[in-house]
Amino acid sequence: MKFVLLLLLCLGATLAPAQELSATDAWKLSWRMYMSKIEKNYELGERQFDSLRATKSRIDKKLMLTGLEIVNQRNDIAKVSEILKELDVETLEYLCGKNFIHKDSPDYVHCRSFNTEVSHPELELDIIKMFVNDQMVRGANMESILNRYNLKKEAVVKGLDMPATDLENRTRLKEILSKHGFPTKKMVGAEAMNAIFLIIQHSDRDKSWQRSQLPNIELAVKNGDMDGQSYAYLYDRIKLGAGEKQLYGTQFTSLDPKTNQIELGPTEDPGNLDKRRMEVGMMPIDAYKRLALISSRK
Structure with missing residues (x-):
């Protein structure tokens, strides 16, 4: 009888539901997984991802993308498909918007119900071109963005130095804001919204205008058009710039x-x-x- 009771207790311990991590512990583990991806330690990253998924903690959609990218690197396509079936609508929409799921993949069925078209595609493309110049003059590799938007490098990159690039981008963005108001994700998409933030962030030579855009960034974050760190980066830059x-x-x-x-x-x-x-x-x-x-x- 004691043996049976002990066996049941052992089975109960094995089958007990996963414990929920504290919000702080889940946050730290999520970012450790992110760093594992950066350092290309995909085996460790997958274990960290599995640990997060085994808890009741909600995984931020950006870090869910990181985890799925790690699993992709491990060539476990079946596992990716199974995870996609478990995700909530908000996370799936985010993944589809990030083009994580290729249109030729059977998993693209998850994206068919989402309207990924923007209302101002020409404006989106204009901002993306500004984004490419902003980043390339800072040494970034923008091949993936050029390919995603079917852009030719020689037709987009102007070859200006950094101050001239920032001035041209800032001048054009001011024109856009004057004509359209502050854009939204529905208007131009997530990538272009990030580009708008970066152009403002790199406007140190026009501090007054840069500072005037902080409320717009704050509102965009509240409306889900930008993420919170966009506000944090700009806030800090403005504060330090003011001493x-x-x-x-x-x-x-x-x-x-x-x-x-x-x-x-x-x-x-x-x-x-x-x-x-x-x-x-x-x-x-x-x-x-x-x-x-x-x-x-x-």
Whole structure:
């Protein structure tokens, strides 16, 4: 009898429902998974993804994409398909909008009910071209964006230096805002909305105008047209530019990949920095520093 009872207890322990991680622990594990992807440790990343999925914690849609990309790297297409069947509508719509599911894939059935067309496609393309120039002058590889929008590099890239590129983009964006108001994701899509943020972020030579756009970014975040870190990055940049302390720890005063030395700009209440970063969907500050060092070595 004791043996049977012990066996039942053991089975009960095995079959017990997964424990829910605290919001903070789930957040940290999610970003550890993200860093595993950055460092191309896909085996570890998949284990971290599986651990997250085994809990009751909701996985942020951006990090769900990261997890699925890791599983793709592990060539487990069947597993990707099974996970897609479990996802909520909001996450599926996000994945479809990010073109994670190829139109030729059987899994594209999940995307057919979503209207991924934007209401202003010509405006979207105009902003994407500005985005390409903004990023390429900063050394980014934009081949995937060029391919996604069927753009030819030689027809898009103007070859200007950074100040001239920023000035041209800023001037054009001002024209767009004057004519259309501040765009939305439905108008131009998520990629173009991110481009708008970056053009504003890189408008340090017009600080007054840059500052005037912070309320627009804040409203876009509230409406789901941009993510919270867009507001955080711009807020910090404006504050430091005005000689004040940043709030979210997005800006560095020094970064040396040779010595692994990295220093944040002056920051309000550093003891609660990670709490604030978590609230706007950003990664823990230690992971952010590590990512900055990795990126600076490329």
